[in-house]
Amino acid sequence: MFYIYCPHCGEHREEEEFHAKGQAHLARPLDPDNCTDHEWGEYLYMRKNPRGLHHEIWIHATGCRKFFNMTRDTVSYEIKEVYKIGERPSVVAAS
Amino acid sequence: MSDIIAPTKQAAVEAASVETVALMDQLAGTDIRAESPLYHADLATVAKQGPKAGGVTLQEHKLLGHLVIRGSQDNAGFLAGARAVLGFDLPTQPLTAAEDGTLSVRWIAPDEWLVILPGREAFELENRLREAMSGHVAIVNVSGGQTVLELSGPNARAVLKKSTPYDVHDRNFPVGKVVTTVFAKSQAVIRRTGEQNWELVIRRSFADYLWLWLQDASAEFGLVIKD
């Protein structure tokens, strides 16, 4: 079970206070009406789902109710860093 | 979702005109019966008939005024207005609280605080705050939707350890700290108000469940109800 540092509360909390919300950094197209079905489908459904480093959104649901980003290894479950919405990850997969 | 960087906006300067929100004094005359969320449990009678000594004491601080205040810490007009009215700074340090007599303020989130004060003073405070604060702010009266429970006694901490995964040890949870966290299958804003005193702010519709839970979890220590 994860022990997660909330960047807003400034301390570690038990996983039971949080919910994972899927892949981070998925920008909603600025002009949806001019997206093709293909582009919209990619935005809606297609995911990296990496084995290894993963950037995902979490919400401190039973806490400050703020969303934030987390970089986590999906195999070892190590949390490499958490960072606020709008910020960039400093730990990224070598590709 | 998006990684669009939040545009840095200069705090709006124009005063938030009161008309833009619907202010409402929600309190009825004192002749009208008001029922706190645990009214149905009739704690007064339980207190009279129940044990007078035990490891855990539970008291409901009912019918207080609860105001949620929202605003940005980048908004000077917001912080200044709050200071002017409250007489002290909003606790901007996460997980802290500030109080003055019967008025207390809890940090809930970077842009959210919970003020609790005597019920009859809530509307007046809301008005003064709205007058004093400028820019993008919100004040929401949630007095009817919450209640305050005080858990105290030598075994209060033991009951907390059954109820929340949060670390309630002295080293992590000193007097004065506030956390919103999991409580049984519900949640609570927990503030440590003394060596053996803990304040729980809970939601109305969960109150009966939490009342059952606390009785069950406290049974082995002996639960005293205080009216």
Next chain:
Amino acid sequence: MQHYSGFGLLKHALNFHENWQRVWRNPTPKKKYDVIIVGGGGHGLATAYYLAKEHGITNVAVIEKGYLGGGNTARNTTIVRSNYLWDEAAHLYEHAMKLWEGLSQDLNYNVMFSQRGVLNLGHTLQDMRDIERRVNANRLNGIDGEVLDTKQVQEIVPMMDCSANTRYPIMGASWQPRAGVARHDAVAWGFARAADALGVDLIQQTEVIDMVIEDGAITGVKTNRHGVISGDRVGCVVAGNSSVLANMAGFSLPLESHPLQALVSEPIKPILDTVVMSNHVHGYVSQSDKGDLVIGAGIDGYNGYGQRGSYPTIEHTVAAIIELFPMFSRVRMNRQWGGIVDTCPDACPIISDTPVENLFFNCGWGTGGFKATPGSGNVFAATLAKGEAHPLAKPFSMFRFHNGSLIDEHGAAGVAH
């Protein structure tokens, strides 16, 4: 292939079991195959078997990075049913169900398919509406099913708490008598043995580390132990790792790989004859032929390839089982584990061609893969053989996520996603 039978067993017993043949060879891979199947789980092995048996394509390799049937096949709770809501899914799972019903004889390997019936409990009015809707659809699709009231449920599972004084009283259930459980390992081994006998090369402990793609078409796969192995067509059947292979091929899938946990009690004397599932309280349970209570949990909310989940999920599931069966409170949990389930946004699989020519994927089974094993392999084999989707597979193209023709089976998927 050495024929298995009670008589044969006796013969071997007299020889101290010294003359049993290998169940499958341990071949060194050829340079080139007609079809390469990546993934030696139940679905991949079934695909290979049906390719050889029904399409005469025997120059086939199954490449498995670990050992055969070691992934979700070895980690699931072995429930087999076909009572899905939408026509597309119902027909696919019923196709599988029909194959299950003769599988042991077809493979000459006892997969211990036990049609002891599955109950899907309803605890709210909306549950019951959904059950009525699903059962009606099932019946008109030729799938056996009944809606039971509380009393009928109690008759089938006398020791379950069907009283009105539980937190979520049982209001009724859907009942599929032909559904049941099977022996998971046996399914993988049975298909492997039969496929091997038809000439399929089963290549274990070999990981695909890259895809060889030449102007938009795949020509083979690069492996960690045997270099490049060429193939005219490649089918990926790797469940939780599908996205990893898709990324190698340069495209994404609408999949999220989540931990799905399960647990077993210590073996106890037979007490539960049927399979009980409850979406509402989030738990399902059956009793194996060894006596273990086999219990499934919900999936964990985060992506995970670790084959383990979070403890609160286990706590919640166990509480749910005790809510249904208070008498199990003193029974003890022996073991818990996790699989990696590839969940699709509509809780339906993907059996599809891809942006890369001659590359096909069979994935996205989420929590519902085991029950489909023979059907999945059967239609995927046809798809690989013909180079175009089998009629039952057509609705499950990955491109439905672009035109919006999803098939939302969350209601019937059994585990709340």
Next chain:
Amino acid sequence: MSQKNRLASGGRVDRAKALNFSYNGRQYPGFEGDTVASALLANGVDIVGRSFKYSRPRGIIAAGAEEPNAVLQVGSTEATQVPNVRATQQSLFNGLVCSATNGWPNADLDLMGYVGKVGGRMMPPGFYYKTFMYPQSLWETYEKFIRKAAGLGRSSTERDPDMYDKVNHHCDLMIVGAGPAGLAAALVAARSGARVILADEQSEFGGSLLDTRETLNGRPAAEWVATVVAELKQHPEVLLLPRSTVNGYHDHNFLTIHERCTDHLGDQAPAGQVRQRMHRVRANQVVLATGAHERPLVFGNNDVPGCMQAAAVSTYINRYAVVPGKELVLMTTNDHAYQAALDWHDAGRKVVAIVDTRQNPKGDRIDAARSRGLKIIAGSGVIEVQGSKRVTGVSIAPLNAAGDALAGSVERLSCDTVASSGGWSPVIHLSCHTGSRPEWRDDVIGFVPGKTVQKQHCAGGINGTYGLKAVLEEGARAGAAACEAAGFGDAAKGISLPLAEKVREGKAMALFHIPHTKPTSRAPKQFVDYQNDVTAAGIELATREGFESIEHVKRYTAMGFGTDQGKLGNINGMAVAAKSLNQTIPQTGTTIFRPNYTPVTFGAVAGRDCGALFDVNRFSAMHKWHVANGALFEDVGQWKRPWYFPQGGETMQQALDRECKATRESVGILDASTLGKIDIQGKDAREFLARVYTNAWAKLPVGKCRYGLMCGEDGMVFDDGVTSCLADNHFLMTTTTGGAARVLEWLELYHQTEWPELEVYFSSVTDHWATMTISGPNARKLLSELTDLDLDRDTFKFMDWRQGDVAGVPARVFRISFTGELSYEINVQANYGLHVWEKLFEHGAKYNLTPYGTETMHVLRAEKGFIIAGQDTDGSVTPIDLGMSWCVSNTKPFSYIGKRGMAREDCVRTDRKHLVGLKTRDPKVVIPEGAQAVNDPKQPIPMTMLGHVTSSYYSANLGHSVAMGFVRNGHNRMGETVFYPLADGRVIEAEICNPVFLDPKGERQNV
């Protein structure tokens, strides 16, 4: 009855406290401090069960968690039955009742045993995969018999009378195991001031020190244990948990501890005391000091009662003062096991011989044996045991240097006990739980913990470190290192460790499987996994058949799948497999373990979260009234909502008819407090609403309300509700009861991640407002008696809201209607909810004010064709499918959520399933909800289905049934007929119609 194997003195049992217990219906004596196993051995009970597959008699082999055979049914009443209790871990208490779990009629005289002897050969691994296939029809019959043999103990059939508890902990150090290493680590940590939890599965701390005869500081080791425990108790930050098994090690140093609080007291447990407690521990650092389990050797008939682990023999003698036999033969590959023979001899019983597989053993313990005149037969092994219900003798033979072949003739020795030791297997289970793979070490002859990402330190036996001095030092070092890492650096000073004896030990031999004169396949059964009857021959067969991965071998033979999880057998099994595959053990694979280390009671895992506390019950402020007035309740999410209010002996339908009529004809009242309510403030609130609702919000004036639909980005409806403009920058949004939390989180998601520039704040006020809806022609009359509001139809119009007093309470009154009647939705602060509700009834009596619940609400809205999100939608329908295009704006500047999704190829098809009204040909017939429409009910199965009925009721007001449902292309098929074939054979005919059955012009709500 005398305890024939009990020594007159010594041990840690309290002879002053005599206890009685019953095993298989017979009474036996024992002492305080005994386990059930030591008491059974003291009484000379040899057989504790029958084996799972072959029904062979089995006796106690071990003294701890690794015991595979002594698995008993415990419990004196039906309700307190516990299956599969390990006798070696169950403390004895007075009146304990237990019995063997297998064997018919009993374990001693077991008829199945003959079947096992005869049929055993027919049951090689996987035999069931190879048979029972023909004829297909008979499988179910075969299976019935297979199932009969299933299981060990049995479940109780009654409700568990006991309580279970959970407690959460956070600590700096979690130390697992209170043997020498754990105690040393704990001592260091405790003195550092760190928060320490020390847990051990045994009833007292000390581990191996409780039965060793080695001394510390020249005194019995147990004395040092006592002083250390005494000091630890003095440290306020140290939590000591005996009888507490750390059963799971999860990610980020989260561990679970299963504490057995009263299992050692049984019926004597004080009433109301928790039986077992789960500790949920978040540890900064973890120290694993879990020790090692001795590995028995694999040889012919090594399961005959009387065959034991060497170390277990020492434990029973030294700790429990029980000598489990008269004449001992010891077989060993190492020095340490000599201790068993020394203890046996010193207890005054006969050591027949020490059979050492090594050619010329050297070491202090060997010298000690020699000095006692014990017979040592070097370079030999026990190849086979004689006896069936108890060992009567052994066959021994010389081995070659490698130990893989016999090198001489067989000799027989008579004895009644065979102790064997193949060395030690580190207890690495916990370190594997988070996915870390163990590593093989040749010098240890075993697996040790591998690389891990957890903050974990290992000390002592788990590292393959066995000398007492070294173990103590490792423990202290691990403790110090963990303190350092946890920020208690000064602890690194360490402590002064007690002086341990120096014991010279010779090198142990890596030998697991003793060869026999016959090939393994023909030799007497050589057991590897006792509980699952897995033999060396079985493993060799598996590898011959091509199961070459150790995982395959395990699954094919079931090795390691018992309740002991292969603690004794796994390494031996791997060795046998490796040998037959001509490879090393590490080449064959590794052995990984999953939780639980030992089984955990389900009740303890659930804790208090069952029964009344299984889930939250959410109540509205008027709940008390509903209960008092006989409401039946419907579960909606966690809420208990009044379903309907039957009076007298009313049936449900009668109650609904009455409630519906009363509402349409006079006035009814609904508790709508559970609807989600979200307070929205900020100058961009309006813009935000326009982006999350499908319809237009730009021009909604203050004082007005509007209905809105919410879709996901896929264009599918997921919630709906009325939102009111309280002031220019202030709105009150309502959501469905079930959707409240989801909608709020969804709004926050878009605000925080997509549109942070919009100035708006959302706050849940669901619990703050009590909401009651009065509906019906007399609603205005009733309300007018209680309010100062001007209710004039022209000043307080439909879809207006006003603020005023109701029953003396400040209220917001919304003139919105979900019934199609003149309705007022009254919101007051929840503290006044019941007061206002009761006032309405005081004044409502003359109007026959009738409370109604969710069911009548559903009927009334169905008569009007209003949808309920979640019942008439299922995540796969667009607003267009619902016939609600009037609620979709295509002119809004911002591409609101759902707009693009709705425009996808499949969503713009004109022949999608549409929500329509359905009028049955026979007006009295109500189509069951969930029924599926077809065009031709006579078509063959599988039929082409057009869509299902989502809402269907009998309308007492209209005198006929009303229904809504999906029909493919339904919007273009008005007036056409569809058929609903039902399970009971009936076929219901219905006409597709407009879903608005009552007052299509909407006049009633406008009066």
